[in-house]
Amino acid sequence: MTRIRLDLSYDGTSFAGWARQPGLRTVQGAIEDALEVVLRTQRAGLASPRLTVAGRTDAGVHARGQVAHVDVDPALWEAVRGRSDRGPQEALVSRLAGLLPPDVVVHRATPAPVGFDARFSAVRRRYVYRVSDDPRTRDPLRRSHVLWQRRALDVDAMQAGAQALLGRHDFSAFCKPREGATTIRTLEIFDWERPSSGPDAALVVAHVQADAFCHSMVRALVGASLAVGEGRRSVDWLADLLVGRLRDPAGAVVPAHGLTLEEVTYPPDDQLASRAAQTRALRSHDEVDALPRPAASSRPEPPGAVAPGATR
Amino acid sequence: MTRIRLDLSYDGTSFAGWARQPGLRTVQGAIEDALEVVLRTQRAGLASPRLTVAGRTDAGVHARGQVAHVDVDPALWEAVRGRSDRGPQEALVSRLAGLLPPDVVVHRATPAPVGFDARFSAVRRRYVYRVSDDPRTRDPLRRSHVLWQRRALDVDAMQAGAQALLGRHDFSAFCKPREGATTIRTLEIFDWERPSSGPDAALVVAHVQADAFCHSMVRALVGASLAVGEGRRSVDWLADLLVGRLRDPAGAVVPAHGLTLEEVTYPPDDQLASRAAQTRALRSHDEVDALPRPAASSRPEPPGAVAPGATR
Numbered sequence: 001m002t003r004i005r006l007d008l009s010y011d012g013t014s015f016a017g018w019a020r021q022p023g024l025r026t027v028q029g030a031i032e033d034a035l036e037v038v039l040r041t042q043r044a045g046l047a048s049p050r051l052t053v054a055g056r057t058d059a060g061v062h063a064r065g066q067v068a069h070v071d072v073d074p075a076l077w078e079a080v081r082g083r084s085d086r087g088p089q090e091a092l093v094s095r096l097a098g099l100l101p102p103d104v105v106v107h108r109a110t111p112a113p114v115g116f117d118a119r120f121s122a123v124r125r126r127y128v129y130r131v132s133d134d135p136r137t138r139d140p141l142r143r144s145h146v147l148w149q150r151r152a153l154d155v156d157a158m159q160a161g162a163q164a165l166l167g168r169h170d171f172s173a174f175c176k177p178r179e180g181a182t183t184i185r186t187l188e189i190f191d192w193e194r195p196s197s198g199p200d201a202a203l204v205v206a207h208v209q210a211d212a213f214c215h216s217m218v219r220a221l222v223g224a225s226l227a228v229g230e231g232r233r234s235v236d237w238l239a240d241l242l243v244g245r246l247r248d249p250a251g252a253v254v255p256a257h258g259l260t261l262e263e264v265t266y267p268p269d270d271q272l273a274s275r276a277a278q279t280r281a282l283r284s285h286d287e288v289d290a291l292p293r294p295a296a297s298s299r300p301e302p303p304g305a306v307a308p309g310a311t312r
Numbered sequence: 313m314t315r316i317r318l319d320l321s322y323d324g325t326s327f328a329g330w331a332r333q334p335g336l337r338t339v340q341g342a343i344e345d346a347l348e349v350v351l352r353t354q355r356a357g358l359a360s361p362r363l364t365v366a367g368r369t370d371a372g373v374h375a376r377g378q379v380a381h382v383d384v385d386p387a388l389w390e391a392v393r394g395r396s397d398r399g400p401q402e403a404l405v406s407r408l409a410g411l412l413p414p415d416v417v418v419h420r421a422t423p424a425p426v427g428f429d430a431r432f433s434a435v436r437r438r439y440v441y442r443v444s445d446d447p448r449t450r451d452p453l454r455r456s457h458v459l460w461q462r463r464a465l466d467v468d469a470m471q472a473g474a475q476a477l478l479g480r481h482d483f484s485a486f487c488k489p490r491e492g493a494t495t496i497r498t499l500e501i502f503d504w505e506r507p508s509s510g511p512d513a514a515l516v517v518a519h520v521q522a523d524a525f526c527h528s529m530v531r532a533l534v535g536a537s538l539a540v541g542e543g544r545r546s547v548d549w550l551a552d553l554l555v556g557r558l559r560d561p562a563g564a565v566v567p568a569h570g571l572t573l574e575e576v577t578y579p580p581d582d583q584l585a586s587r588a589a590q591t592r593a594l595r596s597h598d599e600v601d602a603l604p605r606p607a608a609s610s611r612p613e614p615p616g617a618v619a620p621g622a623t624r
Contacts, residue, residue, distance in 0.1 A: 009452050105451075138321070138409075138419070140322055141376070143414050
């Protein structure tokens with residue numbers, strides 16, 4: 001089989017998350033259905049294409065730098081080019097662009113290096129959460145992926161509080177509990193800033209990067225930060241939550257629509273296989289990502305609401 | 313009466329344009345309805361607030377830097393602050409944020425300087441049209457305000473062709489004809505570029521600035537440019553169209569959703585009144601903006617389609 005790496009983006013608003021679920025509109029389902037048409041697996045009597053993804057986002061969460069892989073029969077891969085003089089890579093991207101709905105884009109399709117696994121080879125994931133706390137600079141054209149919140153935020157306090165969480169810790173206070181799953185993660189970056197220029201100018205933005213995230217972790221970290229930023233909690237509150245190793249009973253998980261998976265990082269090609277083996281061993285007691293998840297609601301949360309649902 | 317200047321943005325997707333029309337969802341209607349609630353004109357037995365706008369955008373066109381004015385009874389203006397210690401400016405913005413739908417945002421509400429008229433005092437309008445010609449960099453989160461087009465564009469050719477149109481000309485070749493209306497305009501900027509960084513990185517972007525625009529002018533300029541960029545027409549074609557003073561029978565007016573009014577510029581305060589008087593005199597035979605327009609379709613055009621409809 002030829003392993004193909006797909007780089008892709010989606011607007012999560014109208015999806016019940018990444019993972020395929022019967023009867024629901026999911027990103028995985030949309031891409032697999034389109035791949036089945038382009039690769040003609042059914043006509044060849046082969047199994048339908050199945051995607052493995054780096055970050056299984058929940059309902060309403062967006063992605064710009066998502067990575068997935070699919071294993072394809074080499075003959076079908078070569079056949080994708082059809083009668084054109086393009087290679088199968090360009091042909092697949094072009095044909096998927098014609099078949100996929102406008103809220104999913106596959107940017108690149110490339111044969112993966114030996115040892116590559118979209119999920120297990122990844123060394124880190126980077127998420128961004130975007131908040132607008134000021135009607136003066138609120139952009140209605142970006143409201144699908146920015147949380148609008150009423151009270152002004154103290155970004156310095158949020159940043160100070162966030163720094164205390166960096167490093168390797170048990171993040172169970174910020175994780176939706178899951179039986180048999182470890183909640184130890186290495187938080188590499190947790191920065192709050194208010195950029196003065198660029199695409200996110202005037203927004204309040206969290207950059208959150210870790211080796212991996214447990215379920216609902218980014219949205220719980222952001223929810224706790226907003227409590228600090230609004231002055232409802234002290235700067236030390238995030239550290240207190242971490243040490244207490246208890247999920248804050250009043251801890252708000254922020255709405256999904258402000259969250260975007262921006263980037264997944266892989267090691268150099270010669271370390272892909274060893275990294276994958278290492279991750280599989282570490283996660284032997286941590287089947288968070290491998291377990292099927294309960295069906296999530298397909299209704300997008302209303303902007304501004306703080307919902308009890310959970311996502312990364 | 314106290315004249316209030318409003319600075320505002322909207323996502324035009326679900327609006328039948330700016331101008332109030334019976335039975336249709338319009339930006340003017342949404343804001344006027346909200347102003348009526350906040351200002352309590354009805355309870356005071358006064359006429360409903362009526363907005364005058366700098367750029368009357370058509371159905372589906374967006375705005376980030378739109379400017380409008382409304383004349384308000386001074387007592388009602390002072391009463392907006394209610395029991396809060398905020399001034400009426402902050403109170404109005406805050407209350408409108410709570411009343412307006414999420415696709416309209418009023419950023420600022422300020423008493424206007426003497427002589428200010430949102431429409432007639434303006435010295436220039438700047439529009440941006442955004443196109444993506446490459447699935448590798450297409451962002452599904454911005455698809456509401458970027459035209460996705462299939463063929464790759466030659467931006468250098470588009471830019472070269474556009475430069476020939478700069479200056480004061482009769483733009484009837486690019487205007488939807490309207491009886492009794494002059495089509496002479498001064499095109500100050502018409503630049504095509506492919507930014508390598510910033511919010512529009514990797515897109516193909518037109519910056520179009522003029523003293524004013526006749527109806528459908530920006531979308532006709534962009535449509536003609538795309539024909540050049542795709543190689544269907546030569547670089548000289550835009551200049552040929554201009555000189556011919558005939559609307560190109562095959563000229564495509566591009567879809568509305570790629571177009572955003574970004575900025576309206578006013579002269580220094582001491583020239584506001586004279587500028588308004590000057591504009592009124594020049595437009596004595598040019599009632600383009602003052603005439604009621606036919607009802608536009610409220611259905612957003614599908615991305616990628618080239619519709620026969622028209623807008624600025």
